[in-house]
Amino acid sequence: MTVTSAPRRGGGYLERPAPSGLKDVIEVILDKGIVIDAYVRVSLVGIELLTIDARIVIASVDTYLRFAEATNRLDLYEKGGKDLTEVVGDMQHGGARQKTSGALEGVKNALTGGGDDDGDEEQESRPRRPAKKTASRRRTRSTES
Amino acid sequence: MTGTDVMDREPDQLELRAGDGCYVYGVVPADAGTVGVSGVDDARVHVLRHGPTAALVSVVRIERPPGRRHDLLAHSRVLDAFAAAGPVVPVRFGSIMVDEESVREDLLEPRQDRFAELLAELSGALQFNLQARYDEAAVLTEVVTGDPQIAALRERTRHLSEEESYADRVRLGELVSQQLSARRTADEQAILDALEPYLLEYRVRPGSAIDHLADIAVLVEASRREAFETAAEALAAEMHQRARLRLVGPMAPYDFVGED
Numbered sequence: 001m002t003v004t005s006a007p008r009r010g011g012g013y014l015e016r017p018a019p020s021g022l023k024d025v026i027e028v029i030l031d032k033g034i035v036i037d038a039y040v041r042v043s044l045v046g047i048e049l050l051t052i053d054a055r056i057v058i059a060s061v062d063t064y065l066r067f068a069e070a071t072n073r074l075d076l077y078e079k080g081g082k083d084l085t086e087v088v089g090d091m092q093h094g095g096a097r098q099k100t101s102g103a104l105e106g107v108k109n110a111l112t113g114g115g116d117d118d119g120d121e122e123q124e125s126r127p128r129r130p131a132k133k134t135a136s137r138r139r140t141r142s143t144e145s
Numbered sequence: 146m147t148g149t150d151v152m153d154r155e156p157d158q159l160e161l162r163a164g165d166g167c168y169v170y171g172v173v174p175a176d177a178g179t180v181g182v183s184g185v186d187d188a189r190v191h192v193l194r195h196g197p198t199a200a201l202v203s204v205v206r207i208e209r210p211p212g213r214r215h216d217l218l219a220h221s222r223v224l225d226a227f228a229a230a231g232p233v234v235p236v237r238f239g240s241i242m243v244d245e246e247s248v249r250e251d252l253l254e255p256r257q258d259r260f261a262e263l264l265a266e267l268s269g270a271l272q273f274n275l276q277a278r279y280d281e282a283a284v285l286t287e288v289v290t291g292d293p294q295i296a297a298l299r300e301r302t303r304h305l306s307e308e309e310s311y312a313d314r315v316r317l318g319e320l321v322s323q324q325l326s327a328r329r330t331a332d333e334q335a336i337l338d339a340l341e342p343y344l345l346e347y348r349v350r351p352g353s354a355i356d357h358l359a360d361i362a363v364l365v366e367a368s369r370r371e372a373f374e375t376a377a378e379a380l381a382a383e384m385h386q387r388a389r390l391r392l393v394g395p396m397a398p399y400d401f402v403g404e405d
Contacts, residue, residue: 064318
């Protein structure tokens with residue numbers, strides 16, 4: 001399975017990925033759809049945890065530190081003296097793959113990682129952070145069965 | 146059972162053994178035909194008819210640990226395949242009922258009218274998901290150059306360790322977060338303004354990543370699909386200096402079944 005990010009129509013800017021990519025599938029279907037009443041449904045433990053965890057959105061000091069870190073990583077004028085438009089242009093050519101991520105990303109990692117690899121290309125380069133700041137990742141990881 | 150005659154009607158008898166359950170994918174009109182797609186654990190997907198509606202189900206072992214990756218993919222594969230052929234109301238991922246009688250009596254029977262109504266509404270409608278992501282460096286550059294206080298804090302903290310500049314970093318991050326959120330609101334509105342003429346309905350989904358601009362689930366009438374896609378393409382071209390737009394779909398109408 002490949003996440004196709006090349007435009008389908010020539011020269012277009014709109015990406016049309018194949019909808020079968022796991023990352024897209026998780027974003028699309030988790031927490032969605034008609035809910036069957038609990039008393040007529042067979043309950044499966046792992047799935048409840050998974051959906052609850054995906055709802056967690058971190059808004060905390062930890063988030064702010066990530067934002068600060070990302071801002072500080074920016075290379076504006078300091079090196080090489082490029083002006084703003086040049087910098088922006090450079091970034092478009094693949095310089096900006098670093099992503100910081102919230103809990104949902106954590107869930108996705110838990111789901112996409114481990115065992116059979118399907119070539120998910122969205123490998124993240126996480127900013128290095130002190131060990132004590134990894135609580136949110138641990139929590140999502142603990143839902144792996 | 147209604148008396149409707151369906152060409153490829155199969156015997157909708159499930160072979161359930163002890164420890165088996167019915168995995169439920171969604172609800173379709175009773176006259177929906179079978180689509181050649183395999184379900185969870187590669188099981189055959191049955192169209193279990195009851196009155197005006199039918200449930201899409203397959204046999205699943207209840208005890209087995211949920212193998213989530215494949216289950217998620219199978220769930221969406223089944224729903225998207227049926228959605229391509231006609232209206233479908235998705236049921237939440239991971240829903241298992243004890244047997245087919247329970248599916249008919251506990252799921253379909255009590256909500257017959259509601260399902261029929263939803264299916265009629267969704268007939269001829271397609272869901273797409275539009276994801277807009279900022280070019281992180283571009284938007285952060287806008288934020289830093291557009292706010293002297295942020296620029297100053299950045300200068301002060303960037304060559305210090307997190308421990309040495311903790312308070313300033315938290316303040317910097319907070320200001321950046323506020324600025325991003327203001328930009329997001331404006332940019333998201335611009336996207337909606339451009340696309341709304343082509344939409345039957347839309348739902349905005351939350352997001353928190355730095356590069357998050359907007360996640361919007363949209364419902365488009367099949368006959369207007371091309372016009373919508375052209376508008377989305379034009380929008381992507383217009384925004385490409387600052388953001389990437391991805392359009393996923395068409396898919397089953399996961400976000401438009403009237404719950405939540």
